[in-house]
Amino acid sequence: MKKFFTLLLLSFCFFANAQQRYELNSGWLCANIKDVNSNGNQISNQSFSLNNWITATVPGTVLTTLLNNKKIPDPFYGMNNERIADVYKTGNDYYTYWFVKDFDERAVGNEQVWLQFRGINYKADIFLNGKKVNPNVIEGMHLRNQFNITKMLSANGKNRLAVIVHPPDVVGNPNGGQGGDGTIAKGLTTQYTAGWDWIQPIRDRNTGIWDKVTIEKTQSINIQNPHVITLVPGKRLADGKQKPATVKVSIEVENPTNKTVAGTLQYTLAGQTIQKPVSIRANQNIEIAFPDLTLQNPKLWWPSGYGAQFLYDAQIKFVSNATTLDQENLKIGVRQIDNIWNDQTKSMGVYVNGQKIFIKGGNWIISDAMLRFTDARYDAEVRYHKDMNLNLIRIWGGAILERPEFYNACDKYGLLVFQDFWFSGDCNGRWIDPMKKDDQWTRRKYPDNHNLVLTAIEDQVKMIRNHASLAFWCGGNEITPPEDILQPLKNDILPRLDGTRILFDFSNSDEMSYNTIGGNGDGPYGIQNPRSFWANKTFPYNSEVGSVGVGDYETLEKFIPEKNMIAPQFEEKPDSVWDYHKYIGYDEYISPYGKAKDVKDFAMKAQLVNYDQYRALMEGFSSHMWEWYTGSIIWKTQNPWTALRGQMYDYYLDPNACLYGLRKGSEPLHVMMNPVDSMVNLVNNGFKTLNNLMIQAKAYDMDGKEYLSTQVFNSIGPSSVRKLFPLTGFLKKLDKKEGVFVSLRILDEKQQILSDNFYWLAGKDGAYKGLQKIKSVSPTIVAVEKVKGKVLVTLNNAKNNPVAFFNRIALIDAVSGKRILPAFYDDNYVSVPPGESKTITVEYTGNQKTALEVYGWNVERKRVEVN
Structure with a gap:
């Protein structure tokens, strides 16, 4: 009995430590290669002096480290970015740095210690305790690297890690083009860092140990890269009892020792445990599939606005002789995503758990242009997208495959994700471009190392494939990858490593949205007359359509110097700082509210335009739901830099009126007025018929006098839009007014407001003279x-x-x-x-x-x- 309890205690003690994983995210030092005359073997020796080395930010970029050490000004403020040396002019050594980290660790018994890098940009060599860790140079930003360092750890547990990181071989000339001269795309890195129409160049091109560095301890088995597929057949509702779902799980199992290890591989989900006896040979790495699990009455995961985002906790373990050798924990959303072509719209339709979903999306670049990612920032940004009543985020191809922490937030808030791979029409040759160094045929073959791209794709697919929110893959932004990348991606990698998600060849391809209109298949991008969103048919599942996004005065104060706070005027060149931060003109759309007197006045009037633009955009698309469109994705909803365009909230996470106009226009249940014919429309994005809805319309003049137009009961079927009644006659009576307000509401049987929409209409001449004269109030x-x-x-x-x-x-x-x-x-x-x-x-x-x-x-x- 004593022996039994001793074994039980030992088993429990190891189980508690079976998956020891921690980040090496502090205590790093760094120095420029030109200031260090020693090699990696010497630097990684504990006796090597690190005097005069500076504190490094890891994960982070060289530029972030320099900023945190006050060696450069904030590149997001004013024109400070012009005061920072660009790697294209300095040469790569200027941003080539050694990074050093001392840490305590040792292996006991059968323990295995793994050193994991989730992202280095661009080339690196790694040394530990005087020895080189990586047999070949690490290359490529979008790639994880893992090393078993058990035998390299020092006997006393005191260890030194040294990493030298080089910028991309070709950094590109930041000549003002989209992606500069395009040659940044010759490597597997972020294309936007050479500059774009929404950002100035990032001077170090994001060189550094930019993503997490982790130590993981296991016993003689390492389990990794789980693969979870959930099948939810039939057409489901978000509530009530559910028919069964099927869960399929597989896992990679590695035995790094020189002995065979036998045991039980098992996973637990929703109180059920699936087991499989296995035997892993010495130095073997094998993928093992579990028997299918039938999940009774499952709690399903739904996109935002359609149902709850339930996530199951799952544990995968390898157990041998009552000892857990390794364990992986993950969260699983049970859902099924299908795509069915819509013959009416000539575009792809999205179905989740059998239900048709009208896509209301936003385009995302990256959380921070200098890769300063945090869980809290990801959570806030994705929550803002949920708050806009959106149900999808598209990750643009000139940046990264987003991090697991981003996907965690999307799983939590119910945002489907449309994930591009690392190609763009600008850098990769879709168009003739005089700013580019190479011709289209040459650029079409970028990047130079296609095998590296395929390796990285395999790795990154494994990293994010289990997230419920990940819905679609896309070959690239506005262009496909080269054919010898696209075909393996399409016919081998994704079928083998995923098998559940559609791949669009590129972001505005005919297989996604058949282009019967001409042009490039996306846009427009500037301010439009709100009527155009309702009246003019565009691409039936538009991957990029958008407008402006200047923040309010408090936003502008954060990055525009006081001397440059000059209100832009129509037909005048904007101030140099505004221009540097990519200002798009509000042009004649400010004028109807009266010429801007100063920046505060301009910012306030800009918010009126912002609100009206994005409410009208989503209302216009929704009004033709399933008739013209299966969805729309706004370009763009966020900025990773202090740009003056395309954002619902600013870099500092301060929302502007774009967010609330879009939130209003995207309501799941919404009442709205067509600005072309004054017809009141009702939109229901839900799965059920809604009866006994009171539709109420009122108007107010500038003195506050109320005019009751109509009040009627109505109903609407699931996932549909309905035209109700015109306000034409009613509004005609107010033609002599210098503008009026229109209030539309939906009330339920308890007279609770379900939708509340408030318009301001100009006078006959298109000017808001009444608003310019309206009396002040003090609520x-x-x-x-x-x-x-x-x-x-x-x-x-x-x-x-x-x-x-x-x-x-x-x-x-x-x-x-x-x-x-x-x-x-x-x-x-x-x-x-x-x-x-x-x-x-x-x-x-x-x-x-x-x-x-x-x-x-x-x-x-x-x-x-x-x-």
Whole structure:
């Protein structure tokens, strides 16, 4: 009995440590290669002096390290980026650095110690305790590398790791073209770093140990790269009892020792355990498939707006003689994604768990242009996309395959992901381009090392394939990879390593969205008359369509110097800093609100344009759901740099009116007015028929006088749009007005508001003269925080007032007065009719004392204390 308990205790102790994994994310030092006259064997020796080396940021880039050591100015501010040396002019040695990390570790008994790099850009050699770790030079940004370092660890447990990292061999001339002169694409790295129309060049081209460095300890078995497939047949609803689903699991098992290891491979999911006896030969690495698991009454994973995002916890173990030799933990979303061609629209239709999903997406570049990724930032950015009522994010091909932490957030919030591989029409030769060094035929063959690309694709597919949110693969942005990459990708790699997701050859290919209109198959990108989104048919599943995105005054203050805070004027060249930060002109769209008096006035009027643009965009696409379109993906919803275009929130995570206009236009259940014919439309993205809906339409003049138009009951079927009634006659009576407000609402049987949409209409001449004359109001504002992290803000407008129009609520630190970022508002830029009130919920994290700033078009800026 004593022996039994001793064995049990030993087994428990090892189980607790069976999967020891930790990051080497602090305590790194670095030095430029020109300042070090020793080799890696010498530097990785504990006796080598590191005096005068500087603190390094790992994971991170060389530029991040230099910034954190105050050796360069912030490249995101003003024109500071011009003060930083570019690797194209300096030569690669300028950004070639040694990185050194001392750490404690040793192997006991059968323990195996693994050193894992999740991403190095671009070439590297690794040394540990005076010996070289990698037999061949590491090359390629998009590739994981793992090494068994058990035998290289020092006997006393004191170890030194030294890594030399070189920039890409060809860094490209940042000549102002898309991807500079295009040659950045000769290597397997981020193309945007040579500059694009939304970013200036990143001077070190993201050189560095840019992703996580991890130590993992196992026993004599290492299990890795699990593969999980879930099959959910039939057409499901989000609630109620479910028919069974099938789960298929396989895993790679490696035995790095010189002895055969026998045991049981098992995984546990939803209280069920599937086991398989296995025997792994010495130095063998093999993939093993489990028997299928039938999951009764499964809890399903749905895209945002359609149902819950349930995630099961799963454990995969290798057990031998009652000892867990290794264990992997993962989360599994049970769902099935299918694609069925829509003959009506001539585009691909997306189905999740058998239900047709109208795609409302946003294009994503990368979280931070200098690769400063955090779980919290990923979570906030993806949550903003959920808050916009979007259900998809497309990862653009000039950047990266996104990190598991990004996918964790998408799994959590229900955002489907459309993942491009590393190609773009600009760098890879789709068009004639005088800015490019090489001709189209040469660029068409980029990158130079095709075998490296195929190796990286295999590795990165394994890294992210288990995420429920990952929905589609795409060969590249606006162009396919070279044929000897595309065909293996299409016919071997994805069928073998995934087998469940469609691959679009490129982002606007005919197999995704058949182009009957001409042009390149995407866009337009500038400001458009809101009527055009409703009236003009475009590509039936548009991978890129968008508009502007200047933030408000507080955003501009963060990166534009005071002397450059000059309001852009129509038909005038903008200030140099605005131009450097890629400003797109708001042109004549500001003028109807009156010429901008200063930057504050411009920023406020820009928000009116922002809101109107993105609400109209998604309303227009939704109005032709299944008739013209199966979806739309906005270019673009976020910025990894302080650019002045294409963003629903700024680099600092401060939202602007684009976000709330898009949120409104993308509501799952939505009432809206066609600006072309004044027809009221009702949209239902849900799976069920909705009955007894009260549709209410009102109008207000600039004095606040109310005109009741109509109030009718109606119903709408699942996943459909319905035209209800025109407001033409009603609005015609107000033709002599200098603009009016229109309020549309859906109420349920309990008179609760299900959708609330508020338009402002110009006068006959297209100008908002009434808005320019509207009287100021001072609504009563109360802010209460009953639960920490959640503030309820109520705006009450007196009965005889005009509309309190377009109010921005901003949560601030009560001491510093600075905005708390990120903060999440369930509505913003809100208008309150006379005699009504609106309550907005604001969520944030932190322990600081909070207050609010509220200001609007005709509401003076006011600070409100939170009770």
